[in-house]
Amino acid sequence: MPQSFDILVIGGGPAGIAAAIRAAESGANTGIVDDNAALGGQIWRRARTESVAEPAAEWHQRLQTTNVSVLCGTRVFDQPEPGLLLAERHNDILQLAYQKLVLATGARERFLPFPGWTLPNVMGAGGLQAMVKAGLPIRDKRVIVAGTGPLLLAVAAYLRSHGAEIPIICEQASWGKLARFGLTLLADRQKTTQARQLKRDLAGVPFAANAWPVAAHGHTAVQSLTIMRNGRSEEIACDYVASGFHLVPNTELAALLGCQIRGGFVHVDHLQRTSLPNVFCAGEPTSIGGLELSLIEGEIAGLAASDRVPEAQRLVADRKKWARFARRLDRTFSLRNELRGLASPDTIVCRCEDVPHSRLREHGSWRAAKLHTRCGMGPCQGRICGPATEFLFRWSPDSVRPPVFPVRVSSLSAERTGQPEHTKHEEANR
Amino acid sequence: MANATYDVVIVGAGIVGAACANEFARRDMRVAVVDREVVGSGATGAGMGHIVVMDDSEAQFALTRYSQKLWQVLRNELSADVEYDQCGTIWVAADEEEMGEVTRKHDFYGDRGVATEILDAKRLKQSEPNLRDGLQGGLFVPEDAVLYPPCAARFLMHRAEQHGAKVILGASVSTLGQRRVLLSDGLQLTADIIVNAAGAWSAELTPGIDVKKRKGHLVITDRYPGFLRHQLVELGYLKSAHSVATDSVAFNVQPRRTGQILIGSSRQFGAEHKEADQAMIVRMLQRAQEYMPCVGQLSAIRMWTGFRAATPDKLPLIGPWPGDKSVFLATGHEGLGITTSLATARILVDQITGTKPEIPIEPYLPSRASKEHAHV
Numbered sequence: 001m002p003q004s005f006d007i008l009v010i011g012g013g014p015a016g017i018a019a020a021i022r023a024a025e026s027g028a029n030t031g032i033v034d035d036n037a038a039l040g041g042q043i044w045r046r047a048r049t050e051s052v053a054e055p056a057a058e059w060h061q062r063l064q065t066t067n068v069s070v071l072c073g074t075r076v077f078d079q080p081e082p083g084l085l086l087a088e089r090h091n092d093i094l095q096l097a098y099q100k101l102v103l104a105t106g107a108r109e110r111f112l113p114f115p116g117w118t119l120p121n122v123m124g125a126g127g128l129q130a131m132v133k134a135g136l137p138i139r140d141k142r143v144i145v146a147g148t149g150p151l152l153l154a155v156a157a158y159l160r161s162h163g164a165e166i167p168i169i170c171e172q173a174s175w176g177k178l179a180r181f182g183l184t185l186l187a188d189r190q191k192t193t194q195a196r197q198l199k200r201d202l203a204g205v206p207f208a209a210n211a212w213p214v215a216a217h218g219h220t221a222v223q224s225l226t227i228m229r230n231g232r233s234e235e236i237a238c239d240y241v242a243s244g245f246h247l248v249p250n251t252e253l254a255a256l257l258g259c260q261i262r263g264g265f266v267h268v269d270h271l272q273r274t275s276l277p278n279v280f281c282a283g284e285p286t287s288i289g290g291l292e293l294s295l296i297e298g299e300i301a302g303l304a305a306s307d308r309v310p311e312a313q314r315l316v317a318d319r320k321k322w323a324r325f326a327r328r329l330d331r332t333f334s335l336r337n338e339l340r341g342l343a344s345p346d347t348i349v350c351r352c353e354d355v356p357h358s359r360l361r362e363h364g365s366w367r368a369a370k371l372h373t374r375c376g377m378g379p380c381q382g383r384i385c386g387p388a389t390e391f392l393f394r395w396s397p398d399s400v401r402p403p404v405f406p407v408r409v410s411s412l413s414a415e416r417t418g419q420p421e422h423t424k425h426e427e428a429n430r
Numbered sequence: 431m432a433n434a435t436y437d438v439v440i441v442g443a444g445i446v447g448a449a450c451a452n453e454f455a456r457r458d459m460r461v462a463v464v465d466r467e468v469v470g471s472g473a474t475g476a477g478m479g480h481i482v483v484m485d486d487s488e489a490q491f492a493l494t495r496y497s498q499k500l501w502q503v504l505r506n507e508l509s510a511d512v513e514y515d516q517c518g519t520i521w522v523a524a525d526e527e528e529m530g531e532v533t534r535k536h537d538f539y540g541d542r543g544v545a546t547e548i549l550d551a552k553r554l555k556q557s558e559p560n561l562r563d564g565l566q567g568g569l570f571v572p573e574d575a576v577l578y579p580p581c582a583a584r585f586l587m588h589r590a591e592q593h594g595a596k597v598i599l600g601a602s603v604s605t606l607g608q609r610r611v612l613l614s615d616g617l618q619l620t621a622d623i624i625v626n627a628a629g630a631w632s633a634e635l636t637p638g639i640d641v642k643k644r645k646g647h648l649v650i651t652d653r654y655p656g657f658l659r660h661q662l663v664e665l666g667y668l669k670s671a672h673s674v675a676t677d678s679v680a681f682n683v684q685p686r687r688t689g690q691i692l693i694g695s696s697r698q699f700g701a702e703h704k705e706a707d708q709a710m711i712v713r714m715l716q717r718a719q720e721y722m723p724c725v726g727q728l729s730a731i732r733m734w735t736g737f738r739a740a741t742p743d744k745l746p747l748i749g750p751w752p753g754d755k756s757v758f759l760a761t762g763h764e765g766l767g768i769t770t771s772l773a774t775a776r777i778l779v780d781q782i783t784g785t786k787p788e789i790p791i792e793p794y795l796p797s798r799a800s801k802e803h804a805h806v
Contacts, residue, residue: 080708353688364468364599365468367467367468367471368468368469368471371468371469371470371471371475371580372468372469372470372511372580372581372584373511374688377731377732378652378731379652379729379731381731381732401706401732401733401734402706402733403730403731403732403733406652406729406730406731407729407730408726408727408728408729408730409649409651409693409715409718409719409725409726409727409728409729409730410715410719410726410727411730412649412711412712412715412730412733413711413712413714413715413716413719413726414712415712
């Protein structure tokens with residue numbers, strides 16, 4: 001029997017939490033689904049020992065006072081018919097029926113292949129942070145943080161606060177771009193405060209712009225990283241490399257549903273409405289704009305989905321401000337051309353299927369590369385190598401097919417039974 | 431690119447088109463291959479990829495066996511990414527009736543020089559421990575093999591290119607015939623011989639040929655090395671999938687060199703949309719779990735569909751098309767295109783060069799279809 005919701009939110013990060021709260025306030029039967037064990041998303045993920053930091057605490061508290069059904073450990077993998085999603089949860093398969101849907105599926109790190117990037121202990125910046133939160137001991141470990149984007153600084157500060165030594169932070173963006181970005185931050189007090197805090201947390205940590213990883217070295221695990229810095233290469237010893245090249249939006253579910261995707265992002269209007277009726281989208285899938293934009297978009301989506309358009313419209317001006325910040329992020333941390341040349345012929349690009357750069361170079365399209373090398377055909381379904389090859393070869397991604405995540409064969413073959421519960425409910429009301 | 435003249439223009443860069451290109455090109459004919467997508471992107475890329483002998487009819491056996499032998503000759507030259515693996519097929523018998531079919535098949539193959547082995551219930555279970563208990567037995571066909579079809583097509587196409595063939599990809603054909611192939615961008619290719627190897631789409635290019643789209647679904651799992659050792663096909667297949675009229679599913683699983691398991695199969699007429707049909711997926715996977723219950727616990731990473739080119743008598747169309755002297759057909763291979771591609775190319779080139787074919791070709795001639803229509 002399907003579980004049925006007036007408003008269903010997919011994704012339990014800031015955008016999803018904000019959407020669910022605003023939707024539920026109006027009395028709508030609201031649910032929020034997330035594939036992690038707890039809500040919070042990547043940014044509000046916390047270790048068991050940590051207390052919830054502001055502003056996450058405030059939002060978590062608000063969520064608890066509203067009547068939202070929380071479904072964690074639940075991963076949506078298909079929409080067999082409009083208004084009905086299928087999800088896996090532990091050993092169960094769930095049918096989730098909705099009247100309105102808010103997609104808040106967040107973003108993931110972008111990885112770019114360089115020689116040695118597949119060595120053990122070379123990780124995504126956010127990935128390493130998540131592992132430390134899950135208990136990986138990092139005290140006195142030397143961690144080089146390299147790549148691009150504001151996440152690098154946040155991760156470096158976090159790791160340092162947990163006892164890691166950060167020999168250097170390498171940011172591929174130029175000083176010029178960073179300076180312009182920094183100046184624009186001064187206009188906003190909140191961001192300025194955050195930046196000051198980061199500066200204190202990272203006092204004494206060398207920061208290099210115009211710098212990027214060139215090759216990781218080691219036998220059983222990484223032992224050093226060669227970086228390019230101001231046109232010169234240097235090798236630095238380390239125990240870990242935390243490397244990420246900004247974020248790419250998780251648009252797979254939106255694409256599966258048939259939402260219009262423009263320039264890689266889910267296209268929405270000022271009320272977060274996608275091209276599909278009754279489907280809204282908020283947060284990073286619409287643009288990479290950070291926490292504040294995600295929260296506002298989530299609120300707008302939750303309000304609009306519960307038919308409180310005037311209230312939603314009052315937030316639109318604020319959204320515009322943070323959308324400008326998103327565009328600045330995009331400009332500042334756009335990838336430099338040199339990064340296209342990092343991989344050597346034998347550098348693995350698709351980790352799932354062990355496909356090296358040399359085999360991909362022969363192909364003219366993502367479709368041909370997939371067919372003839374199996375690039376992107378492994379368990380990650382191209383989530384890692386897709387954005388990489390999009391940048392390296394300028395290939396455009398394929399259409400999305402179900403299942404959007406790997407699922408048990410038995411889940412794919414589970415028969416759907418029964419009518420959604422709300423149908424009965426409506427009948428009883430008549 | 432300008433208009434050009436060739437000896438042969440092949441429409442379709444699937445495995446059949448690639449095999450034909452190689453066969454013509456190595457005889458020093460000037461060959462061009464045209465495809466709207468990339469090499470091996472149609473049924474070739476969507477299918478399972480088996481090299482199997484089949485006994486639905488004498489003609490089907492002759493073609494599959496001839497082609498299997500051609501693959502065995504080519505085997506040592508194939509590039510590693512073709513992943514040719516002679517894992518053998520086991521036809522699985524669920525009941526006494528199907529065990530009778532095992533004996534019949536064993537005799538049929540034996541009479542024609544194909545060694546097979548009858549497995550009792552115990553031997554079957556030893557061969558494939560993940561099959562459920564209570565099955566009756568099976569027939570092991572050791573020479574059957576599996577491969578990765580897109581790379582097999584690409585291998586053949588590379589060979590053709592080494593012999594001078596020109597491969598034109600991403601180009602749609604708007605019309606073919608009368609010694610001309612017209613592309614939708616206006617380019618015209620001229621040749622005395624035009625080969626329609628467009629598979630499920632061949633009837634759109636040569637109206638009047640009786641080739642219909644027969645949709646199939648497949649699911650592939652994550653890597654589970656050792657979970658499955660042979661290609662397995664249920665003998666209920668004979669009762670279900672071969673019936674031409676209705677939608678059907680059958681238990682058919684295949685181990686990939688990677689350790690992945692391909693799970694099939696389904697057959698549908700009249701379903702022309704590319705999206706997976708939920709009901710067919712459910713039926714197909716439930717059928718697989720009836721035979722191999724623990725398949726249900728494996729992680730499925732993708733599912734997709736494809737279109738087989740089906741003919742009414744389940745035999746391909748290989749040879750001159752009576753409606754146009756310049757048009758030759760190499761299509762209608764349904765689920766056996768990978769197996770029979772090499773033989774198809776040989777037979778076609780034999781006909782054109784006046785060489786005596788190694789097997790009787792009459793059952794595959796396109797002219798047979800018009801004769802049958804006269805009866806109907």
